[in-house]
Amino acid sequence: MTAFTSTEAAGGVQLVDTPGRPAADRPVRFADPARNAAYWARITRIVDAAPPLTTEQRAAIRAAFHQPAAAKEAA
Numbered sequence: 001m002t003a004f005t006s007t008e009a010a011g012g013v014q015l016v017d018t019p020g021r022p023a024a025d026r027p028v029r030f031a032d033p034a035r036n037a038a039y040w041a042r043i044t045r046i047v048d049a050a051p052p053l054t055t056e057q058r059a060a061i062r063a064a065f066h067q068p069a070a071a072k073e074a075a
Contacts, residue, residue, distance in 0.1 A: 026040055
């Protein structure tokens with residue numbers, strides 16, 4: 001299996017040598033720092049092992065979160 005090497009995120013944002021979410025922004029799941037680090041290491045391994053999204057999958061995700069301006073004004 002070939003690793004996905006694109007650094008383009010949703011919306012065309014470019015990531016530089018930081019795949020996934022930056023560690024500084026991660027919530028603390030466990031009070032014990034070692035357990036928390038192990039948790040996030042496991043999440044990182046799972047995400048890194050996942051296959052890249054297809055174009056159709058990306059479109060479905062974007063559509064799920066897209067709200068036209070009219071809908072935002074009505075809310």
